[in-house]
Amino acid sequence: MTKGTGVIFGAGSVGRGFIGQIFSMSGLEVVFADVDTEIITALNRDGTYPHFTLSDSSRERREIGPVRAIYSTDSEAVNAAVLNADIIATSVGAAVLPRIAPGLAAGLALRMEQGCPPVNILLCENLYDCAAHMRSYLKQHLPAEYAARLDAEVGLLETSIGRMIPVITPELRAIHPAAISVEPYMFLPYDAAAEVGNMPAITGLIADTSVPFSFYVNRKLYLFNMGHATCAWLSEILGLKFVWQAIARPDIYHFVRAAMLEIALALAKHYNTPVAPLIDHVDDLLYRFGNHATADTVERVGRDPERKLAASDRMFGAYRLAVETGMPRRYLAIALAAGLARLSRERDAAARETCTEGVTCDDKATSSEAKIPASVCAVLREHMQHPDVSEPEYERILALTALLIKSYNANRVSGGSVTDYFPFNELIELIGADFACSNII
Numbered sequence: 001m002t003k004g005t006g007v008i009f010g011a012g013s014v015g016r017g018f019i020g021q022i023f024s025m026s027g028l029e030v031v032f033a034d035v036d037t038e039i040i041t042a043l044n045r046d047g048t049y050p051h052f053t054l055s056d057s058s059r060e061r062r063e064i065g066p067v068r069a070i071y072s073t074d075s076e077a078v079n080a081a082v083l084n085a086d087i088i089a090t091s092v093g094a095a096v097l098p099r100i101a102p103g104l105a106a107g108l109a110l111r112m113e114q115g116c117p118p119v120n121i122l123l124c125e126n127l128y129d130c131a132a133h134m135r136s137y138l139k140q141h142l143p144a145e146y147a148a149r150l151d152a153e154v155g156l157l158e159t160s161i162g163r164m165i166p167v168i169t170p171e172l173r174a175i176h177p178a179a180i181s182v183e184p185y186m187f188l189p190y191d192a193a194a195e196v197g198n199m200p201a202i203t204g205l206i207a208d209t210s211v212p213f214s215f216y217v218n219r220k221l222y223l224f225n226m227g228h229a230t231c232a233w234l235s236e237i238l239g240l241k242f243v244w245q246a247i248a249r250p251d252i253y254h255f256v257r258a259a260m261l262e263i264a265l266a267l268a269k270h271y272n273t274p275v276a277p278l279i280d281h282v283d284d285l286l287y288r289f290g291n292h293a294t295a296d297t298v299e300r301v302g303r304d305p306e307r308k309l310a311a312s313d314r315m316f317g318a319y320r321l322a323v324e325t326g327m328p329r330r331y332l333a334i335a336l337a338a339g340l341a342r343l344s345r346e347r348d349a350a351a352r353e354t355c356t357e358g359v360t361c362d363d364k365a366t367s368s369e370a371k372i373p374a375s376v377c378a379v380l381r382e383h384m385q386h387p388d389v390s391e392p393e394y395e396r397i398l399a400l401t402a403l404l405i406k407s408y409n410a411n412r413v414s415g416g417s418v419t420d421y422f423p424f425n426e427l428i429e430l431i432g433a434d435f436a437c438s439n440i441i
Contacts, residue, residue, distance in 0.1 A: 082107025118197030232302030239418030
């Protein structure tokens with residue numbers, strides 16, 4: 001006998017791997033709304049799906065159920081699901097949210113029309129200020145009288161997804177079309193301040209009103225995402241395949257942990273919260289990065305440096321927070337340089353040629369800039385834009401970037417093999433160098 005119904009828009013990795021599990025463990029019937037015919041058919045045929053939790057010491061299988069699935073394009077089925085839901089979640093991806101909004105809004109309007117109690121929607125999306133976006137999408141499709149009631153009767157709860165979910169392999173799909181594997185971590189912070197009415201007790205949900213929810217958003221972005229990307233980018237110098245191989249190396253571990261500790265100090269200062277739990281979180285993340293069983297690849301974690309080096313994303317956002325709070329940032333400079341070095345390899349062949357030909361950013365380019373593609377130098381200066389970052393500090397980051405580019409290239413020898421050299425001592429020397437600047441912490 002179930003305790004209610006949880007409706008999940010999106011039967012992808014997060015929907016099946018995380019939200020479906022915690023809804024089921026909380027005694028709810030799980031209803032997925034999706035467009036994937038193979039998954040919908042399999043879920044309705046079996047009423048469950050296999051869910052594997054992977055660690056270095058175990059591989060635990062459980063059946064998630066009872067579950068059923070509907071097409072998110074079936075307006076009648078979506079209306080019925082939303083009308084009868086005790087809790088709703090979205091895990092469709094930021095680009096798809098506008099497409100599910102009409103059906104979700106129609107179901108919410110039906111709830112209001114029939115006098116149903118308030119309902120909460122967990123927004124499990126990688127989208128900054130997701131609640132504001134979702135509110136706007138829903139109001140576009142709600143009659144004015146119901147749009148005016150939205151905030152009082154529908155809780156739009158942002159979440160911080162920290163669980164690592166490996167890429168689905170053909171071997172896993174052969175077990176069952178909806179089979180999924182995850183790491184053991186099962187905590188889901190959510191914006192409890194936005195909650196309305198009575199929400200079912202859900203296993204794994206973390207409600208912490210002692211800090212603004214932005215603390216958890218930035219903790220995920222600046223600790224998890226920044227540290228993960230830094231680990232991948234540094235390990236590319238050595239041609240490593242898996243993240244666990246990288247974090248097992250003391251040299252890479254040292255730089256990744258040090259950068260994560262610097263941003264932990266900045267987060268603690270900014271949010272006036274104790275640093276000890278953040279340090280514990282850093283060490284837990286590093287332990288999780290080392291999970292062999294998830295087989296997370298350096299290629300996957302390190303891809304798309306253009307997005308990850310956006311002005312408001314994990315690398316520049318973390319560095320600026322350290323600047324604003326007056327916290328140490330020498331190791332964050334290495335992390336940022338690792339991203340810029342990766343970006344230089346991502347740019348086209350013409351840009352890479354400018355690096356070898358000494359093309360610089362501008363007439364005032366430093367000696368370090370002369371070794372880096374002009375477009376990459378421009379990314380650093382345009383995306384940083386902080387008055388407290390001085391010219392010598394830029395020079396330090398650029399010198400680190402040039403060293404990492406040089407080290408990557410030096411490790412590539414004829415025949416496609418990669419030598420095992422990591423510039424540990426040179427990096428330490430550069431972050432300790434004066435650069436004629438006394439105010440770099």
